[in-house]
Amino acid sequence: MQNEQGTPFSSSREPKRRPSYAVASADNALRIATWLQLEGSLTVSEAAARLGVAPSTAHRLLQMLVYRDFAVRDAGRGYRAGPVLELAGNSPSLTARLRAASLGPLRGLVAVSGDSANLVIRTGDRVRFIASVESDVALRVSTREGMVFPVERTSGGTVMLAGLPDEEVAEILQGRPEADVATVLSRLRMVRRAGVAVNLERAEEGVVAVGRAVALAGEPVAAVCLAIPSSRYRAQRLLEYDAWLRAAAEAMEAALETDG
Amino acid sequence: MQNEQGTPFSSSREPKRRPSYAVASADNALRIATWLQLEGSLTVSEAAARLGVAPSTAHRLLQMLVYRDFAVRDAGRGYRAGPVLELAGNSPSLTARLRAASLGPLRGLVAVSGDSANLVIRTGDRVRFIASVESDVALRVSTREGMVFPVERTSGGTVMLAGLPDEEVAEILQGRPEADVATVLSRLRMVRRAGVAVNLERAEEGVVAVGRAVALAGEPVAAVCLAIPSSRYRAQRLLEYDAWLRAAAEAMEAALETDG
DNA sequence: CTGCTCATTCTGCACAGCAGAAAATCCTAT
DNA sequence: ATAGGATTTTCTGCTGTGCAGAATGAGCAG
Structure with missing residues (x-):
């Protein structure tokens, strides 16, 4: 598994290790979403490379993010943060x-x-x-x-x-x-x-x-x-x-x- | 499948139908995230009921959302929107x-x-x-x-x-x-x-x-x-x-x- | 303190999500 | 305008992931 970190939040109830029964496909989608929010645009190939999955897999995940408004398609080949990841008045985030x-x-x-x-x-x-x-x-x-x-x-x-x-x-x-x-x-x-x-x-x-x-x-x-x-x-x-x-x-x- | 809708955005490139090869577990995680952002707190049982999945499944998805900062645990049993779903200066969103x-x-x-x-x-x-x-x-x-x-x-x-x-x-x-x-x-x-x-x-x-x-x-x-x-x-x-x-x-x- | 409800952990199995192949699209260079 | 390469998108067979259910743990109300 690639280098990845949870939040070192000190509450006794909040996990800072990877969950014991991680849902890998959900995790991949959330990771893409976070990258879109922090970095702007990503292409299918870039997302695939960073996740360590096939382009077809990355494409499916990006379609889910678009479908649920976490991503929107760029004018070119890229995807960027969608409305859910931006609040009112921000563009880009x-x-x-x-x-x-x-x-x-x-x-x-x-x-x-x-x-x-x-x-x-x-x-x-x-x-x-x-x-x-x-x-x-x-x-x-x-x-x-x-x-x-x-x-x-x-x-x-x-x-x-x-x-x-x-x-x-x-x-x-x-x-x-x-x-x-x-x-x-x-x-x-x-x-x-x-x-x-x-x-x-x-x-x-x-x-x-x-x-x-x-x-x-x-x-x-x-x-x-x-x-x-x-x-x-x-x-x-x-x-x-x-x-x-x-x-x-x-x-x-x-x-x-x-x-x- | 439960009643669910994509965005009726009219661009010829942006899907407004459910993607052909939907990733159901990623989709479920994203739906929970959207509910947290729009509605505030949700418990494991509420999330399970709304998604139509077992509580153990909802629990795993919520752990993924917490792990990637899309959710945080409430003082009680609930989960609410985490830092990714809020931008600076908003609390609650x-x-x-x-x-x-x-x-x-x-x-x-x-x-x-x-x-x-x-x-x-x-x-x-x-x-x-x-x-x-x-x-x-x-x-x-x-x-x-x-x-x-x-x-x-x-x-x-x-x-x-x-x-x-x-x-x-x-x-x-x-x-x-x-x-x-x-x-x-x-x-x-x-x-x-x-x-x-x-x-x-x-x-x-x-x-x-x-x-x-x-x-x-x-x-x-x-x-x-x-x-x-x-x-x-x-x-x-x-x-x-x-x-x-x-x-x-x-x-x-x-x-x-x-x-x- | 007890009982009930809900959350969390664990496990076996079925099918969903994967990679790879093929087709389609887009972009760049000529 | 065309060709070639790169990337995206679609499709499919297979395997290992994500599911439900069972069991256990935690919290709360009476």
């Missing part, structure tokens, strides 16, 4: 636009920092890693792309919550009984002053994350983060990390504005 | 909130008008029927729920486009080579004055639709529409249709505001 705008700046961030870099968006009380560029040094944080974490447990989630009023934060955290709202709100006040959030191993052991918001029309729509092995993290470099993150965020914001 | 807020007013509209009523949202250059209440008189327009139409061919799509600047409309219609942009823009000027759009059989033969926008914070996020058999439509009743639609739209807007 904001998620795909964010991801496309982020890959260049994330690579730049990795080049200058030597550490892995990520882009996250918030969905409800979780954040989702929609783009991930891995550092190429031996000791590094591996790709988080596709993973989902509780919103308040990540630097990106924290910095996006910091852009919201306290009442709205409290409402979002209703879906997170494990989170202490008062503690989170207190932390947000510091983050609002600093403009950047530091996460000392709260999402994952051995990983420190530093995150800054990416804004579209003044609204925080995503966050760009550095993922640093805790053995390499230096608190005194925070201003430097922040400068790099600010540059990456501004580059993404500029790309989003010219994109339309 | 705006689509589910719109649908929940619309069902009461749609029933009221059917009661007062005697015709079927729908709620649509725009995704790119299409509109999607996310809620549908059918009239119970013998001659009526049947449910459109789940269907997707080109944006400019429906009254709901037209009235939502009317809330956008001409430049943005032209950009959206780039995905619709069949649409004459000048004709659409001309029609939009009339719709902006009237506040309501009338569609004389442009989406479907024998159906006249009248639609009005539903706004959230001043933005048109959806449209509420009456679907009237063309034999029963009376142009001189347009002010009456408009008054009913306006009342339904205002009721939905009020429900959305109190919901948060």
Whole structure:
């Protein structure tokens, strides 16, 4: 089976391993759908190659996705995300636009920092890693792309919550009984002053994350983060990390504005 | 096979019939995902009953949806839409909130008008029927729920486009080579004055639709529409249709505001 | 604490989903 | 405009996947 990951969500009830009785054909369809949402267009051949199935199989799965509005046919040979994978007002999907705008700046961030870099968006009380560029040094944080974490447990989630009023934060955290709202709100006040959030191993052991918001029309729509092995993290470099993150965020914001 | 419909999209290349070589297990997973997005929470038993499969089968499919982030487990026994089916900033999904807020007013509209009523949202250059209440008189327009139409061919799509600047409309219609942009823009000027759009059989033969926008914070996020058999439509009743639609739209807007 | 309901796990088997072949379509180069 | 190659789409035989049902586990109400 190809390299594939579930969500490392820490709830005792939510599976982060592949289910014991996986339904492979359903899984393949869902994987294609996720690729369409994150990356834009795919052809039958590309989908077949990535899934490791025959083109006839990929074609059948894409027909199912089209039939149920998870995909639409391009003008050419490709398929792209259909209405179910986009919500009202987005075309192409904001998620795909964010991801496309982020890959260049994330690579730049990795080049200058030597550490892995990520882009996250918030969905409800979780954040989702929609783009991930891995550092190429031996000791590094591996790709988080596709993973989902509780919103308040990540630097990106924290910095996006910091852009919201306290009442709205409290409402979002209703879906997170494990989170202490008062503690989170207190932390947000510091983050609002600093403009950047530091996460000392709260999402994952051995990983420190530093995150800054990416804004579209003044609204925080995503966050760009550095993922640093805790053995390499230096608190005194925070201003430097922040400068790099600010540059990456501004580059993404500029790309989003010219994109339309 | 249970009653199920594809999208009646008119492109010669896009299937609106069930695919010839359907993949049933993928199809079942996608149907569950669509229900989660539109309706909120589902339990294993509910999913099994609606699909017509055993609970063990439904359970396996839901585990696949959780694994690939199309679903998350509720605090109780239910599953709801996961991060893939929500975009950033929505919790619960705006689509589910719109649908929940619309069902009461749609029933009221059917009661007062005697015709079927729908709620649509725009995704790119299409509109999607996310809620549908059918009239119970013998001659009526049947449910459109789940269907997707080109944006400019429906009254709901037209009235939502009317809330956008001409430049943005032209950009959206780039995905619709069949649409004459000048004709659409001309029609939009009339719709902006009237506040309501009338569609004389442009989406479907024998159906006249009248639609009005539903706004959230001043933005048109959806449209509420009456679907009237063309034999029963009376142009001189347009002010009456408009008054009913306006009342339904205002009721939905009020429900959305109190919901948060 | 008990009983009921629902969720979850496990297993044998039938048929659905697979790959491969063939046909059709599309795109690019000449 | 035509030809060739690449890709998509359709069709079919076969096998292993996904199904239902049984058994077990979990949760909730009385």
